[in-house]
Amino acid sequence: MENIQSSSPIFQHITILREGHITWVTLNRPDKANALSHDHLAEIETAALAFREDSETRVVIFNGNGRHFSSGADLSEPKQTPPLPLVKARRRGRMGERAIEAILNIDQITIAAWHGAAMGGGACVTTACDFRVGAQGCFMQYPEIDLGINLMWKSLPLILNLVGPARAKRLVVGAERLYAEELLDWGILDELVAATELKGAAKKMADFYASKPPVAAQMIKQSTNQLANALNHAIMHMDTDQNLLSARTEDRQTAIDAYFNKQPGDYQGN
Secondary structure, eight states: OEEGGGGOTTOSSEEEEEETTEEEEEEOOGGGTTOBOHHHHHHHHHHHHHGGGOSSOOEEEEEESSSOSBOOBOTTSOOOSSOOOHHHHHHHTTHHHHHHHHHHTOSSEEEEEEOSEEETHHHHHHHHSSEEEEETTOEEEOOGGGGTOOOOTTOHHHHHHHHOHHHHHHHHTSOOOEEHHHHHHTTSOSEEEOGGGHHHHHHHHHHHHHTSOHHHHHHHHHHHHHHHHHHHHHHGGGHHHHHHHHTTSHHHHHHHHHHHHTSOOOOOOO
């Protein structure tokens, strides 16, 4: 197994290990439950784009170090002081979008080996992969609505493609939390295994797809993604702008206070 980390000092928040035709990308901020900071997302984008030049890897497995796959966007990141000009804030706000699109556009087959939480942005990472293998006890939630903002990172279509409109609304508008068995029943997970078997099951799935002719497999993947996401490319550029707008509302601060105080918010629509 080749440790790419040793030859890539740019990575501080992920590790990359190659095992034959399979490469493992590990989110590696266990002390932060793999929360996705701006720098962490930039590393994910860089790693995902690097697979364009990698003709040996046929399957990429994303997984997380520690108790959780990812707790989502890093809410502990300090705010920019003074606030960035809107034009720069808009560009910075698209970092997550860039990371998710980079994963979605990886030529090789991608698998999420998912344990613990995939919250918000963490769920975006798992749904950007082609397949998902979950460990017992894993769960998903999009908490953005309860923080007074929309789901970003061009990821609404990804969960919509998996579960359909009504269930997508339950998850994204209702912020319902789904656990392992429901994730499997809803078609979000492709396989559910015991926690001790997660890496082995992900590796078995990866071996299966790595055994297929890579040119044909990658072309089929690209065509399938284009068919599934054709309309998305035309309209989902707007979700960063929606976030910039919703983050400036009075209801946003009300939502944050309610969320952290674990009490209902009195929303006025302002």
